[in-house]
Amino acid sequence: MGEFVRLEVEDGVGTIRLDRPKMNAISSQVRAELHEAADEATGRADVRAVVLYGGERVFAAGADIKEMESISYADMVAWGTQLQDTFKALARIPKPVVAAVTGYALGGGFELALTADFRVLGESAQVGVPEILLGVIPGAGGTQRLSRLVGPAKAKGLVFTGRFVKADEALALGIADRVVPDADVYAEAVALARQFVAGPAVALRAAKQAIDDGLELDLDAGLRLETALFAGLFATDDQKAGMRSFLENGPGKATFTGR
Numbered sequence: 001m002g003e004f005v006r007l008e009v010e011d012g013v014g015t016i017r018l019d020r021p022k023m024n025a026i027s028s029q030v031r032a033e034l035h036e037a038a039d040e041a042t043g044r045a046d047v048r049a050v051v052l053y054g055g056e057r058v059f060a061a062g063a064d065i066k067e068m069e070s071i072s073y074a075d076m077v078a079w080g081t082q083l084q085d086t087f088k089a090l091a092r093i094p095k096p097v098v099a100a101v102t103g104y105a106l107g108g109g110f111e112l113a114l115t116a117d118f119r120v121l122g123e124s125a126q127v128g129v130p131e132i133l134l135g136v137i138p139g140a141g142g143t144q145r146l147s148r149l150v151g152p153a154k155a156k157g158l159v160f161t162g163r164f165v166k167a168d169e170a171l172a173l174g175i176a177d178r179v180v181p182d183a184d185v186y187a188e189a190v191a192l193a194r195q196f197v198a199g200p201a202v203a204l205r206a207a208k209q210a211i212d213d214g215l216e217l218d219l220d221a222g223l224r225l226e227t228a229l230f231a232g233l234f235a236t237d238d239q240k241a242g243m244r245s246f247l248e249n250g251p252g253k254a255t256f257t258g259r
Helices: 028-043 073-091 110-115 130-134 145-150 150-159 167-173 182-194 200-216 219-235 236-247
Strands: 005-010 013-018 049-053 097-101 104-106 118-122 125-128 178-180
Touching: 013 028, 013 182, 028 073, 073 145, 097 110, 097 182, 104 110, 104 118, 110 125, 110 145, 110 167, 118 167, 130 150, 130 167, 145 150, 145 219, 178 182, 200 219, 200 236, 219 236
Parallel strands: 013 049, 049 097, 097 118, 104 125, 118 178
Antiparallel strands: 005 013
C-alpha cells in the first residue's frame, strides 16, 4: 500500500483509491504508486473487476505542475515515458475497469479516467484536457485515447481549446457512460463493476484484448485476433460450464469459476 494510492478489495471488486489532498495531483510518487496498484490488481485472483476512484470531492485535477514546471527536456522524456507506461499498465488491466469521477478530472486526471473501460460521472463533475493553456499538449494518452473514444474532430475541439466539459455534455459526447448524483458515483461504479465479478474471467480478458488490440489493427488482422482468442477459450473450464448450462438450463444460468 502506497502513501497516496492504495488497492482496497471487497467482494471481488478492487478499488484503486487516490488519496493525495487536496486535488490528487499526479506527482512522480503518485505515478509510481498507481503503477504498483495496477500491477497488483492485474495479478490478484481475488480481484475480478476494478474501480478507479479519487474520493468524494475530486477525481484528479491533473499532473503536479510545481514538479513539472522546471523540468528539463531530457528529464521530461524519461518522466513522460514512465507516465505513459503507468497509464498503459492501467489500461491493460485484463479485467473490467470503471472510473468513478467526482469533481474535477482534468489533464492527467482525465487521461487517467480514459484508461478505464467505463466512466461514471457525478452530476457536477467536469473533465477536460487543458494542457494547451499551459503551452503544451496532453502527454498521458489524451490525444490518442480521447480521439479513439469520441473521434478526431471532437477530440481536437477539446484539446485545441482546453475547455472544461460538464457531465451532461460528457454523456452526450460519449466520454461518460453514466451520470448520477454526486453522492452515488462510487456506489454506481462499484455496482457496474460487480456485475462482472461472477463472469467468466478468461473470456472477459479475451474480450477486452480483442476490442482494445483490435482497434490498432486493420479489419482482417483484427478478425484473425478475434478468431484466435475465441478458439482459445475452448480450453477453459468456463466454456464447458457455460455451454453445458445453456443446453441443460437455458441462457444466463451458468456458474463460472474463472478458469
